[in-house]
Amino acid sequence: MLPGNPLIGPNLDELGPRFPDMFAPYDAELLTRARAAAVALGYGSTTQRGVYVAAPGPMLETPAEYRYLRTIGADAVGMSTVPEVIAARHMGLPVLAVSVITDLCYPGQLKPVVLSEILAAAAVAEPRLTALMKAVLAG
Numbered sequence: 044m045l046p047g048n049p050l051i052g053p054n055l056d057e058l059g060p061r062f063p064d065m066f067a068p069y070d071a072e073l074l075t076r077a078r079a080a081a082v083a084l085g086y087g088s089t090t091q092r093g094v095y096v097a098a099p100g101p102m103l104e105t106p107a108e109y110r111y112l113r114t115i116g117a118d119a120v121g122m123s124t125v126p127e128v129i130a131a132r133h134m135g136l137p138v139l140a141v142s143v144i145t146d147l148c149y150p151g152q153l154k155p156v157v158l159s160e161i162l163a164a165a166a167v168a169e170p171r172l173t174a175l176m177k178a179v180l181a182g
Contacts, residue, residue: 044112045097049130059133068128070137073179077139080178086171093118095142097125103156109148119144139179143168 054061074092081090096112098104100122104112112120124140131138145164146156 045099045125047126049126050133059135063129063133065129065132068132068138070139073137073139076182077141077175077179080175080182084171084174084178086175091118095119095121095124095140097121097123103146104148106150106153109153110150113150120148141172141175143172 050061050063078087078090081087094116096115096117096119098108098112098120104120109120119142121142124142128138128140143165145161145168
């Protein structure tokens, strides 16, 4: 959904192919390790897999955009992650993406977003995310 792509322009063949395969962008072993680490840390009930859509910022989405994204299968929306995943896959790197959901946007239950609430939710999640990443990397 982003207007750009990190691979636009001349390809650097030494980094990867012109058209990298994005059929399965996330590394299965890393996903398994992340899920196991989440369960071991007691986060299993709050950890889910889903479809992340990257949208251009720096504004937050309108109610109509949230409804549209839900309709096309999005579970989460953000302003980053996807370009980094594309670049990493281009280089053949194993990829794991983890997102902290800071704002629940259910169609029919939408309310104005308060940025300070989003930042507070992210701050609360930070130590848990740090512990999870350390466990995955130690895995």
